[in-house]
Amino acid sequence: MITSRDEGFRRKDDTPRKVRNGIRLRTKDEEVAFNWPAGAWLDQLLAPYGDDARSEGLEFARRGQTVMLNVEPGRITATVQDAAPRPFEVRIEFEPIGREDWDQIVNSMAREAKYTAKLVSGDISAEIAEPFAAAGLALLPDPAQVTVKCDCGVEFCRHAVAVLYLVAERMESDPLMILTLRGLYGPRFLERLQEARLLATSGVSRAHPIPGTAVTIRALPPMEQAIENFWNTGTGLETFRRERRMEYAPHALLRRLGNAPLEGRFPLVGLLASIYDSVAVAARRQLDELDDVAVAVAPPPEVDDTGGREHDEPDDAEALDT
Helix, strand or coil: CCCHHHHCCCCCCCCCCCEECCECCCCCCCCCCCCCCHHHHHHHHHCCCCHHHHHHHHHHHHHCCEEEEEEECCEEEEEECCCCCCCEEEEEEECCCCHHHHHHHHHHHHCCHHHHHHHHCCCCCHHHHHHHHHCCCCCCCCHHHEEEEECCCCCCCHHHHHHHHHHHHHHHHCCCHHHHHCCCCHHHHHHHHHHHHHHHCCCCCCCCCCCCCCCCCCCCCCHHHCCCCCCCCCCCCCCCCCCCCCCCCCCHHHHHHCCCCCCCCCCHHHHHHHHHHHHHHHHHHHHHHHHHCCEEEECCCEECCCCCCCCCCCCHHHHCCC
């Protein structure tokens, strides 16, 4: 039989099991608020949840009931410990933006230096969403395009709320995560944007195109009076100058250094250029593979099966009166 001493350590059926080293909210503020895009993202996805689910889910996030949390392009997977022996699995999937749409967005943002500057500095404001809207897309996912599943069997459960709060807090410190959730790994998007910006400006960094000099154009005579001189060049052709556009020069630094003083069978500059090209091709191939690489947010902690007891107490089996 079970001794009376152990009855005080029995877990109630609705008491969540304590998780050792669980993933928890770092903020200690009574009211949790996040900047854009984390705040707007969280508000949209929490809209269909009731007050009880929100408060209980926030409490789960504060207590560290999340065992595992994984963020990858278009998907969030997590396990949240409740009163059941095994944690519940939560899957939140977003309708990803297609590759062709990403190409359009990158090329559109590359035309303006402000987008690259903001993303590099980590300043992601609502202005970043403008190119997405111009392409008929939304940076913040529509709740109707988000699928939330939890094997607890309850729709709009507290387990999903806990996961949403944790992801929002991580998005607060890493705003590029919103791009990952929309289907493209955030750092990879930034690299593609920088590459497109370089190609769009031919290596010349300009925030806006330089306007031409305004000139006064005199009125032209009627056509019938200009037939005799139709094929003659005008007087301004000699003074016309075309602005020379700087073209991209591969291996510009090697060319500028000139021939190497070292002697060998092959020119050193040519060998280095070939090596640089091979490394660039291999690096680009690796970067392309990052588009589908998952981002592990935290390692899985241990679940405490003792029901949240601070000290080791005898198990039920040890308390049996033999």
